Amino acid sequence: MRDTRASLLSExxxxxxxRGYSGFSYADLAEAVGIRKxxxxxxxxxxxxxxxxxxxxxxxxxxxxxDTIAGDxxxxxxxxxxxxxxxxxxxxxxxxxxCAALAVELETLPEGLRRSIxxxxxxxxxxxxxxxxxxxIDGSVRRGLDPQAHARLIVAALEGALxxxxxxxxxxxxxxxxxxxxxxxxxxx
Amino acid sequence: MRDTRASLLSExxxxxxxRGYSGFSYADLAEAVGIRKxxxxxxxxxxxxxxxxxxxxxxxxxxxxxDTIAGDxxxxxxxxxxxxxxxxxxxxxxxxxxCAALAVELETLPEGLRRSIxxxxxxxxxxxxxxxxxxxIDGSVRRGLDPQAHARLIVAALEGALxxxxxxxxxxxxxxxxxxxxxxxxxxx
DNA sequence: GGAAATCTACCTACTAGATGGTTGGCAATA
DNA sequence: TATTGCCAACCATCTAGTAGGTAGATTTCC
Numbered sequence: 001m002r003d004t005r006a007s008l009l010s011e012x013x014x015x016x017x018x019r020g021y022s023g024f025s026y027a028d029l030a031e032a033v034g035i036r037k038x039x040x041x042x043x044x045x046x047x048x049x050x051x052x053x054x055x056x057x058x059x060x061x062x063x064x065x066x067d068t069i070a071g072d073x074x075x076x077x078x079x080x081x082x083x084x085x086x087x088x089x090x091x092x093x094x095x096x097x098x099c100a101a102l103a104v105e106l107e108t109l110p111e112g113l114r115r116s117i118x119x120x121x122x123x124x125x126x127x128x129x130x131x132x133x134x135x136x137i138d139g140s141v142r143r144g145l146d147p148q149a150h151a152r153l154i155v156a157a158l159e160g161a162l163x164x165x166x167x168x169x170x171x172x173x174x175x176x177x178x179x180x181x182x183x184x185x186x187x188x189x
Numbered sequence: 190m191r192d193t194r195a196s197l198l199s200e201x202x203x204x205x206x207x208r209g210y211s212g213f214s215y216a217d218l219a220e221a222v223g224i225r226k227x228x229x230x231x232x233x234x235x236x237x238x239x240x241x242x243x244x245x246x247x248x249x250x251x252x253x254x255x256d257t258i259a260g261d262x263x264x265x266x267x268x269x270x271x272x273x274x275x276x277x278x279x280x281x282x283x284x285x286x287x288c289a290a291l292a293v294e295l296e297t298l299p300e301g302l303r304r305s306i307x308x309x310x311x312x313x314x315x316x317x318x319x320x321x322x323x324x325x326i327d328g329s330v331r332r333g334l335d336p337q338a339h340a341r342l343i344v345a346a347l348e349g350a351l352x353x354x355x356x357x358x359x360x361x362x363x364x365x366x367x368x369x370x371x372x373x374x375x376x377x378x
Numbered sequence: 379g380g381a382a383a384t385c386t387a388c389c390t391a392c393t394a395g396a397t398g399g400t401t402g403g404c405a406a407t408a
Numbered sequence: 409t410a411t412t413g414c415c416a417a418c419c420a421t422c423t424a425g426t427a428g429g430t431a432g433a434t435t436t437c438c
Contacts, residue, residue, distance in 0.1 A: 004413075018296040023211045026398060039414050041399065096293055103352055104285060104293045107207040114356070121353055149369040152353075153346055156366050160349030161341070163292055164310055167303070169341075177345050180338040184373035193387075215424065227426085228388050236424065 005043045007033045013054055017095035021051065021105050048110050051102065055116045058098045062086070062120075066127055076135020077185050080154060083128065084178040087162045091174045094166055100159055125151045132185070142187045150185065157181050194232045196222045202243055206284035210240065210294050237299050240291065244305045247287045251275070251309075255316055265324020266374050269343060272317065273367040276351045280363045283355055289348050314340045321374070331376045339374065346370050 011032040015024035026047070030037040044050035069082045090096060099117045102109060109117075128151035135141030157177065165173040200221040204213035215236070219226040233239035258271045279285060288306045291298060298306075317340035324330030346366065354362040 020209055020211060020294040020297075022209060023294045023297055025396075027396075035413090036415055037398090038400085038416080042413060045399090047398065094296075096295075100352060101293050103356065104290050105209040105212045106285075106356055107283075108212055118356060121357060125357075145372070146365075146369065149365040152350070152358075152362060152366045153369040156349030156353055157342055157346040158349065159352060160345030160347065163289060163348060163352075164341075164345055167292065167295055167307060168310060168314075173341060176335075176338040177341045180335065180342040183334070188377070214422075216422080224387090225389060226424090227390080230425065231387060234425090 008043055009057055012050055016101050017098050020101050051113055059120055076131055076141035077182050079131045080185060081182050084158055087158045088174060090162050091165050091171050096166060097159055097162055124155050128154050141185055197232055198246055201239055205290050206287050209290050240302055248309055265320055265330035266371050268320045269374060270371050273347055276347045277363060279351050280354050280360050285355055286348055286351055313344050317343050330374055
């Protein structure tokens with residue numbers, strides 16, 4: 001059934017985001033889903049293949065969210081804030097970013113996964129830079145700032161805030177950081 | 190000898206920062222230092238004890254650096270930039286932050302280590318908030334901003350930038366992010 | 379001063395349990 | 409009949425940690 005595969009992806013994502021890639025095992029996952037360890041291999045031949053599918057699904061969800069934001073809002077800073085709120089769910093559930101969890105183990109990560117992670121972040125930076133540039137043209141974003149550099153800053157700040165506020169100040173802490181971040185993007189009053 | 194213990198701490202830090210806490214083993218560490226696996230237990234009874242010592246040493250180095258910055262510079266934004274440059278070494282060596290590497294595995298982390306990590310970040314946020322407040326008084330930092338919120342933002346942005354630029358754009362990418370970050374703290378011209 | 383006791387730093391050899399992964403088979407479905 | 413989804417049993421390897429010992433330095437006590 002398609003069902004088991006989806007459960008495996010869902011539960012594996014929770015495990016990786018909660019305890020890291022080499023911090024979770026097939027035994028953990030089998031228990032979470034309620035099948036035997038050997039059966040996981042029927043759906044994902046190796047742990048690496050599972051991780052690849054995890055990133056793919058995660059990325060697809062973000063892609064859809066970026067489209068929604070672009071369709072729903074016009075104002076540049078509002079778009080950035082909406083983007084920032086995508087991370088909020090993680091803080092609320094006490095789960096970090098999937099790609100951040102993998103990135104920590106960069107050195108021992110298979111080449112394929114490494115490339116997927118690079119792609120994930122590069123895409124976000126490019127999207128944000130586009131939002132900022134467009135916002136500068138329509139006047140919803142401060143003119144002086146460098147869109148490329150600020151796009152990097154936004155991803156870094158949100159990734160960092162998710163990492164930290166998960167165990168520091170929770171959703172409120174994250175919200176404060178997001179506010180401080182977006183304030184700096186508004187055109188001078 | 191004190192020497193072996195120091196080597197163990199140094200090599201273990203490199204391993205954890207490069208591949209995560211559960212991504213490195215006593216076997217890896219033994220090979221890196223050039224002693225047998227069992228001998229590590231003579232210096233650090235358990236892996237958790239080793240991790241604790243790792244954080245302690247890491248924290249002490251940061252404490253010393255914060256004191257140096259406070260002694261060497263007066264200008265608020267300059268202090269923040271100097272603080273940001275503390276992270277640069279990691280990017281150059283391709284090593285993430287020790288506490289970030291541990292934080293990713295939060296869920297399975299022993300309570301004691303968890304507390305140490307909270308203390309590490311809380312201390313940095315408090316120090317940065319103090320720098321910003323002082324800077325607002327002497328006019329070297331923009332008045333409007335909330336010191337607490339921006340202290341959180343600074344730590345988050347730098348932790349995130351270290352995590353990302355390690356494999357994205359390297360030291361140049363990190364420098365761009367740091368510039369974008371500190372620009373927003375300067376008083377309006 | 380010198381023997382005895384203790385400590386330090388390391389070793390080989392081992393343990394129990396976990397790790398990702400394999401094999402071969404069984405039942406349901408299409 | 410062929411495929412799908414799952415399973416028990418197994419495998420080699422790795423995991424942190426233990427047991428017990430050796431050689432050499434340091435301390436203690438007569």
